[in-house]
Amino acid sequence: MPLLSRLIDLALWVMMMAILGSVVISWLRAFRVNVPHTNPLVRAIEDTADLMLRPIRRSVPTAGGGLDFAPMIALVILYIVRAMLMSLARGV
Numbered sequence: 001m002p003l004l005s006r007l008i009d010l011a012l013w014v015m016m017m018a019i020l021g022s023v024v025i026s027w028l029r030a031f032r033v034n035v036p037h038t039n040p041l042v043r044a045i046e047d048t049a050d051l052m053l054r055p056i057r058r059s060v061p062t063a064g065g066g067l068d069f070a071p072m073i074a075l076v077i078l079y080i081v082r083a084m085l086m087s088l089a090r091g092v
Contacts, residue, residue: 002089005085005088008085009082009086009089012078012081012082012085013082014048015048015049015051015052015078016075016078016079018045018049019049019053019071019074019075019078020071021045021049022045022046022049022050022053022071023071025042025045025046049071049074052074052077052078053070053071053074056070056073056074
């Protein structure tokens with residue numbers, strides 16, 4: 001697999017992990033675990049995830065009870081893009 005496709009694959013994987021990390025952080029905060037907003041790692045995870053989540057949140061309304069489907073939609077989109085990239089890189 002060429003270097004460029006590996007770098008793009010890595011970037012997509014990092015974005016997926018940032019979204020999952022952001023979801024875990026929001027769950028921890030929902031259960032009143034003290035996760036400081038000023039922690040550099042927390043800020044990096046949330047800022048990275050927000051690059052993908054912010055446009056989706058503007059387009060998709062929040063469900064009843066504050067349920068946010070944006071992370072699930074973002075993960076599906078990233079998974080599809082990553083799978084397409086891998087199939088193109090393999091020449092299938």
